[in-house]
Amino acid sequence: MHKVTGRLSKILSIILGTALSAVFFMAAWAKVSGNPGTKEVFTTLEMEPHGRIIIGIIEAAAAFLLVTHKYSATGALLGFAVMIGAFIAHGTKLGFVLSEADGGFLSLQMLIAASLCLGVMWLERHDLPIVGKLFDLEDERTSL
Amino acid sequence: MESRLVVNLDALSRTVNAGIVVGIPVFFAFGHYVSFYFHFLTVAFILLALLNLFYKHVQKPHTLLANYGLIAQFRYLTESVGPELRQYLFSGDTEERPFTRIDRSEVYRKAKNVDSSSAFGSVRDLPHEPLLLRHSLFPVKREEIVPFSLTFGEERGLEKRHTMHSPILISAMSYGALGKRAVMALSRGARKAGILLNTGEGGFPKYHLQEGADLIFQMGTAKFGVRTESGELDEKKLTEVASLGAVKMIEIKFSQGAKPGKGGLLPQEKISPEIASLRGISPTQDFLSPSSHAECVDAASSAAFVKRVQDLSQLPVGVKMCLGREEEFVQLIDAFMEQDRFPDYLVIDGAEGGTGAAPKSFMDDLGVPIFSALPFVQNHLQQKGVRNRLKLIASGKLINPGSQIRALCLGADAVYTARGFMLALGCIQALQCNSNSCPTGIATHNPHLEHGLDVVDKAQRVYYYVKNLEKDLYEICAAMGHKDLKELSAEDLFQKQEERSCTK
């Protein structure tokens, strides 16, 4: 029983991790390569060009870590942190609906990405930095 | 009354926890009005606050984290690096256990063949040392010293007797407890130094054989390598092992100082196919070692078993044990006398002996220490008039010439050390032999950790360690007025007397 759920959650986390990795990789690429849209966004935030590149690198790191075996939880954590930052940016400076064509689609994407990051963090909670070990203890406790 | 300079952890944690929450809007404001870059901190503080919530209200195993949150993390962090900090920064030279820094560095210096002289005076508390050595007014000259030689099996007139020319042997450490490189380095060094290497109870000594040292094959209580499926002696396998040219002697282990009276559990995860085949056990289930040999249920059957192994192997056969009940030892000697056959040697392992893994209580609480056991054994054998029927080997933290000479004075014919040689191989006493994470690649099978252990270099250190030990032993022996290490006796020791007073 435990083994089956263990296997299921592993498969699920690999699927989610890979999907998230692709999303973050594309976002990172857009930022680092200087896509005009992202340049505009970061100009509004007064973070051109350094902020754009830093965030791009963080996203690339998250994308990379998400597809590793041991550090996918760390990757998800990084991704989640970037998403919090993105919410702050949209909430305070950019607005949630960028244009009529967008219709808030990007914001929805962010929301989904953030939730999926949380999902991967939960599935891989034993590998989270610092707190991971606590979950091992937690498992032992509940197996009593 | 207010306590003075005591950190009030409760108040401190409240402040820190509140600080984290307050940090969020503060940095948010900075991010909004000053520079968006401040939002990096906003995000960090949001995550910290979430972590804190998790510590305080979700996780259950850690009381301190639940009560104080994040700040208690520092305690666990410092606690986890405590042993290293203590070893590197705060431990005195004579404080660490099992081996103090001065004990260890003496081994390191011998193994690296660098000068080991010190200056100004002893740092030990000499008036309170229980046993010191007496020197002679008329020391022997170096040229007069007789080289050491000890022949096992001569008492029985064995054809395949074995003569050692060094009073030092490498004590039992199995492949399993040690990684292959460590075993190979020991074997190569032993060959170069011309000393015997005990295989430990790890079954067929594949890696011990590889570098060509002379071996003592150890048969533990599980008889790895020479067992039948039910754990009894497989005579055919034993004769095969005994006929390997490199195997000079057989040692039957009754018990060992670090875990006397205890078998062991080898978990399935540790039983690689290689280990399973070397040891002759199944790789698909946990293996439970018995606490004694199936054949040995009392003194008479134990004595008979020794005789049986002697007859089968036609080699010198020894017995290793840690002294427990004295009357049982007496019975065992009586049984040997009755059948008129003694083991060719007896190893007395002190309670202070080491191990790859044992329950803490067994290490700390069971068995008689070597310097108490040895005089008893020696006296008893002499009283019974059978001291000349066997050789006596001592072990238990005898890693330096001083303690080795003491053991020789108390009746030992030779000394065994295991951890002395681990230190020579570069062991830093990280105390992780049981977790496959030995940082010096000795007690581990992790290839990354073994990577740094260079067999050739470390074999050289084993060799130097032996040679420098021998040199010191001979020099001390000469200073004590003896030409031959065999002349040493209890008379050569100075025992601290309680209440010795100069006014009486």
Ligand SMILES: Cc1cc2nc3c(=O)[nH]c(=O)nc-3n(C[C@H](O)[C@H](O)[C@H](O)COP(=O)(O)O)c2cc1C
């Ligand atoms: C890593 C390690 C493995 C050991 N394996 C064995 C073993 O297989 N059989 C045995 O009889 N003793 C074993 N011992 C005990 C030693 O042979 C020896 O009796 C004991 O450590 C005392 O010597 P020392 O204080 O010089 O190390 C082992 C000790 C260590 C440290």
